[in-house]
Amino acid sequence: MEARVDFKGRLQRSLDDRGPASKVEFMVTRVTANAEAARQDYPFTDVMRDRSRAIRLHTLANLDIYLEEFAEAAEANGTAVFFAGDADEANRYVVDLAAREGVELVVKGKSMVTEETELNAALQRDGVEVVETDLGEFIAQLAGDTPSHIIGPIAHLSRQDCGRVMSEKLGIPYTDDPDQLVAAAREHLRERFLTAGMGITGCNLAVAETGSIALVENEGNGRMTTTSPRILVVFMGMERIVPTFGDLSVLLNVLARSGTGQSLSVYTNLLTGPRRPDEHDGPEQVHVVVLDNGRSSMLGGDLAEILGCIRCGACLNICPVYRQVGGHVYGSVYPGPVGSVVTPGLWGLAPWHDLPQASTLCGACQEVCPIRIDIPRMLLRLRERTVDQGLAPAWLGWSLRGFAKAASSPRRFASRERLVARLGRLGSRDGWIRRLPGPARGWTASRDFPVPSRRPFRQRWEERDHGGA
């Protein structure tokens, strides 16, 4: 994936126009409250999370075995399984398939992996029309926009924004009434579902023992996409396997609860091979594209745990940084805490080293994660690599190194403390500094900084000791 750098530029845009971020805040506040209620209402939250974590870590540790088992079972069901090393290979498989089968129109269910490979653009370059059918993705596509949230792609838009986009692009009278907008989308999409030659969806989880794909959604567009067109293509990250149907049921118990606060998504689609001779509907061909694209390089390393993520989006919703800036600032298909680990993990630290810095390490992500993934630990490891690779700002290195040196020598530390106190008083009014120089000036743009004390604690302690109190 092409690195979209310039974190600062994107941040500045978000600071200049707070509109999208305020809509994100509105959306995630509601979802977080629902998810918290679901967590509390469900008596098995903790045990299900422990079990889910165990299943995910076990699967990752034995991924080669389960991928092979999945592929064998899927092929036995009549599914074609293609292992793609990178995004280009994955896209080419689909583009070639569409050309071979004479497909002119593709309907798509929601899939972050196809966002990752930029599949739509690849198909369009080959003259294939692609229509997103998830309502949020549909509106994003109409607007020429990209998703800003892994499960709520247009978290950054209001319903008025949606109304404007749909009115302009579909030629319908403006309305911001959700029911009318949904009806307009349904009318537009229904015809496409019936005429599309190919459906493409993502995959929440794939079951190794049966070769099945589990796809959860709330709009029914996933069911239409997977049953109506003649050819179905499923895109999945290679880590998205569970060993058994029993394991799947455990994970489905935590997925929707964490993601949206629902006990279960409205639709849980289980796809096990193409239409059989005695069946009335379903695709004639099913293809599963299993994507590596950097994932295997993370296995066995100190970032492997993040591959256990089931993409519920809870860490985005709870993250105070994500809430303030929204998903586009991250510049990656995968934003928020999980994205700040996955993105540099998959595609290298150098273009993405700003992402692991966009966190206070407050730990809210780990607390809310249904797989209990230790995201803060991995952000720290990535920051260490950032320093090791010389990507950290020089001023930070000088100041922290100088501080470390002083702090390891008691005499030097005490004298440095006195010096800082003296300097501080120069710029102070009543014990607080209103403007700091250099790299610290951002701090005092919006808050005062306390002047170091004339008498540090260690001095007070000594005086007290000598005073013989």
Next chain:
Amino acid sequence: MAVQLFVTCLVDALKPEVGEATVAVLEAAGCEVEFPADQSCCGQPAYNAGFRSDARRMARHTLDVLDGTDGPIVLPSGSCTDMIIHHYPGLVADDPEYAAKAERVAGRARELTQFLVDDLDTTLRVDDDRTIAYHPSCHGLRNLGIHAQPATLLEGCERASLGSEEKVCCGFGGVFSVKQPEISNLMLQQKLDAVETSGAAVLCGGDVGCLMHIEGGLRRRASAVEVRHIAELLAGER
């Protein structure tokens, strides 16, 4: 009981009165406070910024200073306590001598409110007639489970709630607030709004880092809300 005070570098340099209040509270709770004079910084700023070898250097120094002293090591900071308990062992793991020190020191390190309530079962309570809000610092809350202890120390006080913002990070994050001042500020302003609408006259907490961040923001707003470390309230300072 002899206790070792690790006062933390922020308290030492910026808020020495919090250190004095901590001493007063520990003494009121019947402890004999000792202050290992060579202590400096636990190394968390360097550690969180990814400067692992510099953090290790400070960790080794701190371990040299603290190991070999007697009794519990008490810190008026959840964040620095978390650093010692949860990050020192990994940081010095490749050196058996320091790994052993880290294990011993981590076993003795206690955050102040934890120590007072869980270990000493103290009868000390904050005696203050003003309305008080409490800001739980992230590392204390999530990594040390500090939640009930400050509530116990504040029982009897009139409390103001920060509502859904209570457990949301204030945006300090140490070096984060310097490296990402804009994002940090957005988070801070949300916290300040919650503080100001809570009706609190005093905001207290257990970590000087977050508190000076919040206080710096409140001052810029010319807010009347006072910011105090919980040790200061316990010591009866106002």
